[in-house]
Amino acid sequence: xxxxxxxxxxxxxxxxxxxxxxxxxxxxxxxxxRVMPIDPVVAAVGDKASAETYAxxxxxxxxxKPIWVQFGRYVEGVGRGDLGKSTVSGRPIVExxxxxxxxxxxxxxxxxxxxxxxxxxxxxYAAHRRNRRADxxxxxxxxxxxSTPIFWLGLIALLIFYAKLGWVSGPGRIATVYRYTVxxxxxxxxxxxxxxxxxxxxxxxxxxLVLPATLLGYVSLAxxxxxxRGFMIEELGKEYVTTAxxxxxxxxxxxxxxxxxxxxxxxxxxxxLSFGHLLEGAVLTETVFAWPGIGLYITSGLFxxxxxxxxxxxLVVGICFxxxxxxxxxxxxxxxxRTRAS
Amino acid sequence: xxASIAARSDEPRSRREARRRQMRRGIxxxxxxxxxxxxxxxxxxxxxxxxxxxxxxxxxxxxxxLAGRLAAPGTEHWLxxxxxxxxxxxxxxxxxxPTLLIVLLVVVISAPAGLAVGLIAGYLGGWxxxxxxxxxxxxxxxxxxxLALALVAVLKPGLINxxxxxxxxxxxxxxxxxxxxxxALRNADYVQAAIGLGMGPVRIMVGQIMPALLPSVAVRATxxxxxxxxxxxxxxxxxxxxxxxxxxxGAMISSGRxxxxxxxxxxxxxxxxxxxxxxxxxxxxxxxxxxxxxxHHDAS
Numbered sequence: 071x072x073x074x075x076x077x078x079x080x081x082x083x084x085x086x087x088x089x090x091x092x093x094x095x096x097x098x099x100x101x102x103x104r105v106m107p108i109d110p111v112v113a114a115v116g117d118k119a120s121a122e123t124y125a126x127x128x129x130x131x132x133x134x135k136p137i138w139v140q141f142g143r144y145v146e147g148v149g150r151g152d153l154g155k156s157t158v159s160g161r162p163i164v165e166x167x168x169x170x171x172x173x174x175x176x177x178x179x180x181x182x183x184x185x186x187x188x189x190x191x192x193x194x195y196a197a198h199r200r201n202r203r204a205d206x207x208x209x210x211x212x213x214x215x216x217s218t219p220i221f222w223l224g225l226i227a228l229l230i231f232y233a234k235l236g237w238v239s240g241p242g243r244i245a246t247v248y249r250y251t252v253x254x255x256x257x258x259x260x261x262x263x264x265x266x267x268x269x270x271x272x273x274x275x276x277x278x279l280v281l282p283a284t285l286l287g288y289v290s291l292a293x294x295x296x297x298x299r300g301f302m303i304e305e306l307g308k309e310y311v312t313t314a315x316x317x318x319x320x321x322x323x324x325x326x327x328x329x330x331x332x333x334x335x336x337x338x339x340x341x342x343l344s345f346g347h348l349l350e351g352a353v354l355t356e357t358v359f360a361w362p363g364i365g366l367y368i369t370s371g372l373f374x375x376x377x378x379x380x381x382x383x384x385l386v387v388g389i390c391f392x393x394x395x396x397x398x399x400x401x402x403x404x405x406x407x408r409t410r411a412s
Numbered sequence: 413x414x415a416s417i418a419a420r421s422d423e424p425r426s427r428r429e430a431r432r433r434q435m436r437r438g439i440x441x442x443x444x445x446x447x448x449x450x451x452x453x454x455x456x457x458x459x460x461x462x463x464x465x466x467x468x469x470x471x472x473x474x475x476x477x478l479a480g481r482l483a484a485p486g487t488e489h490w491l492x493x494x495x496x497x498x499x500x501x502x503x504x505x506x507x508x509x510p511t512l513l514i515v516l517l518v519v520v521i522s523a524p525a526g527l528a529v530g531l532i533a534g535y536l537g538g539w540x541x542x543x544x545x546x547x548x549x550x551x552x553x554x555x556x557x558x559l560a561l562a563l564v565a566v567l568k569p570g571l572i573n574x575x576x577x578x579x580x581x582x583x584x585x586x587x588x589x590x591x592x593x594x595x596a597l598r599n600a601d602y603v604q605a606a607i608g609l610g611m612g613p614v615r616i617m618v619g620q621i622m623p624a625l626l627p628s629v630a631v632r633a634t635x636x637x638x639x640x641x642x643x644x645x646x647x648x649x650x651x652x653x654x655x656x657x658x659x660x661x662g663a664m665i666s667s668g669r670x671x672x673x674x675x676x677x678x679x680x681x682x683x684x685x686x687x688x689x690x691x692x693x694x695x696x697x698x699x700x701x702x703x704x705x706x707x708h709h710d711a712s
Contacts, residue, residue, distance in 0.1 A: 087546070087549070090546065090550065091549070091550045091553050094547075094550035094551075094554075095550075095553075095554060098554065098559060099562070102559075102562050102563055102566050103566070213691060213694055213695065213698075214687070214691065216638065216690075216694055217638055217642075217687055217690035217691040217694050218687050218690075219642055219645045219646065219649070219662070219665070219683055219686045219687065219690075221646065221649050221665065222645075222665050222679065222680075222682075222683030222686065222687070223683075225665070225668075225669060225672050225679050225683070226676075226679075226680060226683070228672065229672050229673060229676055233672075233673045346555070349555070350555045350556070350557050350558055351557075353557060353558060353561065353646075354557075354646050354649065354650075357649075357650070358669075368558070368561070368562075369561075369650060372561070372565050372650065372652075373651075377565070377566060380561075380562055380565055380566075381562060383558075384555075384558050384559065384561075384562045387555050387558050388554060388555050388558070388559070391553065391554070391555045392553045395553055
């Protein structure tokens with residue numbers, strides 16, 4: 071009984087923090103939208119409108135109301151999925167983002183797969199070879215990943231692998247030929263092209279995806295490898311590891327069978343966090359690779375002075391970021407019985 | 413062996429001497445580590461270049477020369493010329509100035525702010541702590557680059573606004589560190605002694621606890637500088653940082669983007685500078701952590 075109560079309590083607290091965090095995020099985008107020097111009424115009716123039209127538009131936009139009422143309306147609008155209309159295309163921003171988002175998710179997902187599949191083994195190996203040459207090399211490789219401006223790396227990679235070597239396709243998501251032939255089903259081109267059975271289109275999509283995904287994957291690899299190494303070093307110093315070694319378990323078994331499962335909990339958090347960072351890193355990467363995702367949507371909104379688009383995009387990425395953090399927290403008890411409420 | 417015995421019998425005679433010895437030992441340890449040494453050298457070079465840019469430059473960084481546009485690296489232009497014929501080597505040197513300025517300003521704003529929040533939260537505890545740390549967690553959950561981007565976009569693109577935007581999201585890390593360490597120190601004997609002597613909370617926080625927090629904050633700041641450089645360069649790349657004709661590394665990459673396949677050096681050179689400087693701060697920060705934080709002496 072007390073167990074259920076504690077569980078309910080922790081669920082409630084968790085829900086409350088999530089709500090507060092999301093409100094904070096909404097407040098941030100709302101305030102940013104308020105400080106903008108562009109008068110939203112003028113943006114709607116133009117600067118040649120008469121005083122009456124101006125006043126009417128002001129009222130229609132709810133700008134004559136007190137600021138907290140405006141914030142309430144804003145939150146309510148977001149709750150209904152209304153992020154406003156793009157001042158450039160005139161389309162609802164939610165529609166635009168709905169179209170752009172799968173492209174970003176596809177890119178970030180592949181990147182996190184690359185980052186995890188390479189980063190975790192590298193980190194484990196570095197911990198195993200601690201302070202030896204392999205450890206130093208891995209540390210340096212991940213430090214470079216930490217220190218590189220990703221947009222620059224993207225440009226250089228395009229220069230080498232696309233222009234000089236011709237190994238991959240250039241900017242964009244798929245060759246123009248296939249662009250309108252693939253039926254949109256999931257929004258993920260790799261899946262949609264396979265589903266339509268068009269293997270050439272699939273190959274084209276893959277060769278466009280591989281370079282930006284690898285670069286983003288490298289950046290997350292740097293973080294994941296470093297954190298894995300730290301967790302593993304701590305774990306390898308514990309008594310049960312010594313016990314396992316004394317009992318004659320092979321080093322591989324000690325590393326992968328004993329120590330690694332025990333660092334899974336913090337590791338999952340790290341991976342979830344780097345997925346969030348990837349969504350953010352995608353803003354610059356997508357700009358370089360002309361990848362039609364949410365990052366490119368935000369930056370092209372910037373250049374077109376389409377503030378509702380920029381703020382809407384910011385909010386959506388922010389919500390994903392917060393949700394991923396929360397998700398990592400929720401996964402804790404599933405992975406580690408010790409953290410279950412007792 | 414004899415040396416260590418000699419050192420032990422040779423106790424420091426005064427507080428100042430002890431402190432000086434500690435510092436000398438720290439510096440020696442830092443210099444002995446090749447990566448810290450390299451990091452320190454890079455950061456030092458950045459300061460020197462930023463200060464001496466007018467002396468070291470071979471050309472006026474904003475002087476255009478259309479006849480020499482996109483000139484390849486050679487004797488006239490050591491690192492080539494950009495699309496307006498401006499000397500990239502000279503622009504690179506002058507570009508160290510806004511980079512350094514942004515980094516220092518952000519740290520000067522965000523580190524003390526975060527330190528104050530963490531210190532107050534950790535020392536006072538109770539609802540003050542809950543409120544402050546909850547706010548910290550909220551800001552920490554924000555996507556940093558994207559919020560900075562939106563903020564600069566609605567304010568006006570420029571160096572100072574970039575600094576404000578980055579600083580607004582940079583303080584929570586310091587707050588977390590400061591709080592964690594304050595919690596550990598709050599019950600330390602010397603703090604209890606200070607309370608017993610009748611010191612007020614402000615004097616204890618500022619005079620007794622804060623000095624002990626500075627090493628960790630300094631390490632965090634050094635590591636943070638690498639990230640700040642990347643964020644600032646990203647804003648510059650999107651045209652939201654320092655405005656032309658001022659030479660700024662991110663903006664230089666952006667201008668070289670259109671010629672990347674024909675004149676790769678225009679974008680490659682400033683990007684490499686960003687990588688190098690950011691790497692320098694990361695190496696230095698790692699090394700400083702090993703020196704200043706006893707917990708990391710044996711690890712890593």
